[in-house]
Amino acid sequence: MIRVEVRVEGAVQGVGFRPFVYGLATGLGLAGVVGNDADGVFVEAEGPRERVAEFLVALRRDAPTLARVERVGVVEGAPRGARGFAIVRSDASGPRRALVSPDTATCGDCLRELADPGNRRFGYPFVNCTNCGPRFTIVRGVPYDRPLTTMAGFAMCAACAAEYHDPADRRFHAQPTCCPDCGPRLRLVSARGDDLPGDPVAGCAALLRDGGVVAVKGLGGYHLAVLASDEAAASALRRRKHREDKPFAVMVADVRQAALLCEVDDLAAALLSDGARPIVLLPRLDGGPVAPSVAPGNRHLGLMLPYAPPHHLLLAATGEPIVLTSGNVSDEPIAYEDADAFTRLAGIADVFLTHDRPIHVRTDDSVVRPFGGRGMLLRRSRGHVPEPVTLAWDVPRPVLACGAELKNTFCLAKGRRAFLSHHIGDLENYETLRSYTEGIAHFSRLFGIVPEVVAHDLHPEYLSTKHAAELDGVELVGVQHHHAHIASCLADNGEPGPVIGVAFDGLGHGTDGTLWGGEFLLADLAAAERAARLVPVPMPGGTAAIRQPWRMAAAYLDLAYDGRPPEGLEVARRDRWHDVLALARSGVGSPLTSSAGRLFDAVSALIGVRGTITYEGQAAIELEQHADPAERGAYPASVSAEGVRGADLVRAAADDLLAGVAPGVIAARFHNGVARLVVERCVALRDAHGLTTAALSGGVFQNLLLLGRTVDGLRAAGFRVLTHSRVPANDGGISLGQAVVAAARDVTSRGDSPT
The missing domain is CATH 3.90.870.30 (DHBP synthase)
Structure with missing residues (x-):
């Protein structure tokens, strides 16, 4: 006879772990107890040695579906003569490690x-x-x-x-x-706050069928719903939300219904059916019963399956797919508190399908795209958070990483756990900033992490950077934006580096104070060196060039044709076009940037895909969708002392456009050209530095056409290639990168290895 004291750590509370232990122990005739505490689950079990051994094996092997067992610690002791097995009360004392x-x-x-x-x-x-x-x-x-x-x-x-x-x-x-x-209890309430009679679900379905807009309270906040097939309702929802073009998500009853709207293979079906129930971006089928205003001009749809009982009831009552988009006005955070929702959404929703169970944490839906036989997260939120990213190395002192400005997340790291937050959003208004600071405080309490080191972006005007500067009694660590991208990819893959890191995104503050975004770095967790870049071009009008990609087309064409772009390429009124050219040449209000995102914007505007945007990344997203996937031609890019000339690709695209080549072919040749320049630069850097692993990160690499062609080219050239899967490649993954950089520098300052 032996007795063991067992400590089980991980996501083992609220997932049926104690009754599982109870059933396992009683089935084997063991005596003892099981309970929850601040670390996870504790067990004392005694009985014949062979049965205790069987118990310990099954404890991990047969754990409940939702359990995530990180560690099982066992200490053997002398039997106490216990009788029977019992579940005992929880113990909340001690440092918190339970997930x-x-x-x-x-x-x-x-x-x-x-x-x-x-x-x-x-x-x-x-x-x-x-x-x-x-x-x-x-x-x-x-x-x-x-x-x-x-x-x-x-x-x-x-x-x-x-x-x-x-x-x-x-x-x-x-x-x-x-x-x-x-x-x-579920209630159907008018926009004035009056309870409506009858069954709430039936009443909601009837209003949807009549063309109404309904605010639906879900697990992490309110959504806005209309019938996906109703053009008038979808168009009205767009007007009321002030959301001009960005696609709405669509909820379908099951995978069979999803296959009527989109191409659904085995991987897509698995992602749709996953317990996290993310929005899955899939190629849409022609002729599906989806109104044009649901995803205007978009070849993909974001589909998701019901994940809460009201969704199942509502889908059954309507009998067809519904739009289910975030309950907010564009650029505001999703509403989750009832009083706030009724105030902010009253001008959008005709009725509210609500209930009286409070939501403690606002949480948006997660978003994923299938790639390379697995899901690639674009937004990591409901269904994934707060499950930690398990690191392959220790964090010596607790770290808070404050994240970026757009698509913000924060990260708290301790030991080998990095708690990446839910999607906070763009830190551009008070409500989002309040959600951000409250979220940090909640995570800190929930997981017992008091940061001693605080990592932040180098941009001095980011609200996340300013938040870091306001904290007392901590060590501040500035992390360059693109190094954080590559470090995030390393952490996602459990790799310490060094690697050739390719960080392509919209904009990030460089170490020289300029705007980076098309970077080749020699990087590990602790440090990064800029080894190559796209040649910088002016952004005429600064942030106006982000909202109006045609300005970037003007700047790139001016550079591509040495200040003499040919007639016929203007993508705006001639008076504005020449004014913007003059602005770019003057350098006034036209900061230089090496951004790959702005290069994609320029080509999108040049070939007539998108000259002005209504949401972030729109021009590049639509350029990808216009590309002919069968086209294998690639525009070349030369290398000068300043860097890789993206303007060469723009000139080749312009020459093809003047020659009458179809825009879809031009878009594909441009994508292939960007992939080729990445491969060529990585080969040159490998020859110079001996590195054989490449890591791809940044929002531009959410473009699956670019990512696929780049990965294929790098692998054909003999590289190991690291891409994202557990965390987003976009700025939603920045905070994880900041956290592991700060931790690695903490380790190396002590003379140790990050691993």
Whole structure:
């Protein structure tokens, strides 16, 4: 006979781990206890040695579906003569290391109850169990027990309490457990705040069928819904949201319905059905029942499956796909508090499908694209957060990384865990900044991390940088934007470097104070050296050139043709065109940038795809979609003392345009030319420095045509290629990169290796 004390760390609270341990131990005839504490789950088990050994093997091998076991520590001791096995009360004392699970889509068992007229939870929109339902969005603290969630105000009825306290029941200690007798309630409310009579779901579906706009309260905030097939409703929603062109997401009932709208292969089906239920960007089919205003001029649709019971009920009641887009006015954060939602969305929504379970943390939907046999995250949020990114090295002192300005996330890192936040958004208004600072405080409390080191971007005007500067008693570490991109890719792949890092994005503050964005770096976690770049060009009018890509076309054409661009290439009124050329030549209000994103903008405007944008990245996104995937020609780019001449690609595109070559062919040759210049520069840097691994990061590499051609070319040239999968390549991954750079510098300052 032996006794073991077991410590299980990871995402093991609120996922049915204690009843799993209880069932496993009692099935093997072991005695002892299991409980939650601030570290995770603790177990004492005693019995015959061979059965204890079997127990320890099964503890990790057969863990519940939602559990993420990071570590199992075992200490052997003398038996105490315990009898029976019990689940004991949680212990909240001590430093916090327990993880909180992400929100998870409704499981099959709960869906069967939802659809069963004989079940007491038939049609109940808050059905959940230990295998599914809200987690992160309702948690106020740890251990993950009901009093520390937003379910604290709902006292369980006798039937629910019996399930909750029965270790053999799948709702044992499922903190959101409830039913129609004791749980939250769904309401259909007018924009004036009046409750509307009848069944809320049926009433909502009827209003959608009549062309109405509905605000729907989900797990992490409010969405706005219309029928996806209703052009008048979709167009009205665009007007009310002030969202001119950016595509809306569409929710479909199942994979079968998704396949009526988009190309859905096995990978796409798996991504759609994943427990995180992200929005999946997929090529759309011609003739699908989707209104033009849902995704105007876009060859892709963002599809997602229902992930909460109200979604399933609503999709069943409408019988067709619905638009489900963020509940906000463009550029504002998603509304999640009821009073705020009714204030901000009253001018957009005709009615509100709402409920009385509070949301503690605002959380947008995650977004993913299939690439290379796996999903590539474009936005990491609901369904993924707050699961940490496990690092391949230790963080010596706790770090807060403040992230960038656009697509902001923050990151708290300690030990080998990096807690990358949910998508915060662009730090451009008070409400988003408040969400940012409150989120940092919440994560710090939730995971017991008090930062000693704070990493930030070099741009002095970023609100995230200013936040870092306001913190007391911490060591500040400035991290160059593009080094952070490459470090993020390294951390995503568990690699310390060194690598040839290719960081292509819109803009980032360089170490020389200029605007970078088309960079080739020799980088590891601690340091980066700029080894090559795109030749800088002026941005006529500064930020106006971002909103009006035709300005970048003018600047690039001026450079490409040595100040004498031929007639017929103007992509704006001639008076404005020549004024902008003069502005670019003067250098006044026209900062230089090496940005790859601005190069894509220039070509997009040049060939008539997009001269003015209404959302970030629009010109480049639409350029990718116009490219002919069958075209293999590639424009060449020469190299000068200043760098790689992107203007050569623009001149080749302009010459083809004047010769009557189709825009789709030009777009493809441009993409292929950018891929080729990346490969050629990486080969030259390998020959000079001996590095054989390339890491690709930055928002430009969300372009799958470019990414695919670049990866293929690099591999054909003999490189190992690192790309993103667990975190976004865009600025949403910057904070992770900042965190690992700060940690690596902390290590090397002590004379150690980052690994």
